[in-house]
Amino acid sequence: MLAIPVLLGILFITFILNRLIPGDPCRAMLGEKATDEVCDAFFKRYGLDQPPVIQFGYYLGRVVTGDLGDSMRFGRPVTDMLMERLPVTIELALLSLLVATVVGVILGVIAAYWQNSPIDVFTMIFANLGVSIPVFVLGLLSAYLFAVVLKETPIALPPSGRLTAGVRVEPIAVVWGQETLAGPLRGFLDFLSQMYVINGALTLNWKLFSDAARHLVLPVLVLSTIPMSVIARMTRSSLLEVMTLDYMRTARAKGLNERSVVFRHAMRNALLPVVTVVGLSLGGLLSGAVLTETIFGLTGVGRTMFDAISSRDYGVIQGFTLVIAFTYVVVNLLVDISYAVLDPRIRLG
């Protein structure tokens, strides 16, 4: 339950940072020529004429009731913007995490299994380079490689955007003939609709699915490289450590074949620290999302945050930061819980 004070602290820090951002939000939004009367009305409308303490109190009250305020720049509720842009980032981050985990664990196991062989050395060189390449360098260079160098080949990939012009997206609810549906279920379906790959899969729209997937290959590749390298290294060292334990000798001594020694006995213990790394990678993924979304022209949470900070859009900064930090806290909680599920020493100890 430590999560709640942490969340309150996050709200508080975001609020303070917002107020410290130099510059006048009114003139940032309405232009340099806005008169004082116009600005007074603007401040009144967004509650900025109140003392900061009261502003914070109002803000807390609204957040608890699920109202994250309005974007001053776009004049629409922050929750609407979240519903529209969060799916982009979730789709990107989850796919990246999936790719990073699957490929990372496989590479780590291969490297540990054939320790010190050329394949181990190669994998570890790859992993060391992977954590050392800046996301934006990898992004730009892969865009150049797949969009320019390989232009006329079948593996050419689009360097930006989410869909090719002309590919249409329709809300899942509409395709399923449920236009009249309302309430939370409709909201959830609309949220899913923004994840084009899932939308394409659910509505059996192959064209949408494949086009969205093709656009996601490069961003996912770029975003997954760092966590993939970290996971591969962690899996390798953890597996090597477990392999030296006494019970491994017992398992071999009782005549088990090498495959079940590694996969049934060693892997279970070796994957525990990997779970932590996977959970912790999320923070890095969200940081990376700012850069990845900027390079590949995706309007997700990262890009929106960056824009909001540079245009002093308080409501958006607060709302989006809250959601990001909240996600992070929840994921860490889930990692702790999964530890207890995976490790009887913690569950029963």
Next chain:
Amino acid sequence: MSATAATASASVEPIFNTKPRGLWSTAFRRLFRRRSAIIGMIILAALILVALFAPVLATHDPVKSLIGIENVQKRQGPCIHWLGCPADQPQHYFGLDGNVRDLYSRILFGARLSLLVGIVSVGFAIVIGAFLGAISGYVGGWTDNLIMGLMDIMLAFPSLILAIAIVTVLGPGLINTLLAIGIVSIPIYARIMRSSVLAIKQQDYVMADRSIGVPTRRILFGNILPNALTPLIVQGTLGIAVAILDAAALSFLGLGAQPPTPEWGSMIGQERNQVFTAPHLIIFPGIALILTVLGFNLLGDGLRDALDVRQRS
């Protein structure tokens, strides 16, 4: 008491005449046995030399445009005479950038900034973080809860987003980037220091010192800090790699070093839309960044093995 100790040691014959090796000399020997650590050290040594001798090695002024001085085009590719570039064309090892400046010279000078950013911001974070962690671990109670609570909150933000927010508050620029990255990295060091302090606090020799009334400050700096140093050094070396990456990312986004400063991240950021027509403007600063970060990562990993620091964070 010291007199008795002296006579006692004088009367005892040493069994072995070889002096036991200290922690550092053992660590160095282990470090030099690891291939990857040696590669890391070679990269970093080269980098430091480049940073020191940048004015000697550079062929051109890093911030001066060559418009009207040489007959060259902007964003022209590399021209190296002994690789077949015609001798009547001016030589530029890495080509020219969008403002017709010599990229090779800019990259050399960029090494100075990256090293500076990495070392200063991590140094800042270690000093503040170790201080906070030491207080937190040693004093305990409410102070501990308050400091560590604050650290937990900072860790709940993705580091780059928090750094962006801080730079926005302070205003863009190299110094503020340094500060922002330093602030964002404080929690890691505070946590490491705190757990070291908690572990060492229970040791008998600390208890002994406390019972004979050694002042707290001397216990912290004399007994606890030296023992907590190794994990800080390892994390610090790896932290420099992260700091350089984050600083480059901020500059790439236009919040860090401002033009015409030859900073690698900002050089890439300025030319990012030209990647399809002039990829050399991304590739060369990119390689410089990768090598630098790789050097610190390899050295950090090597140090961790050599100093036998076991930690998970």
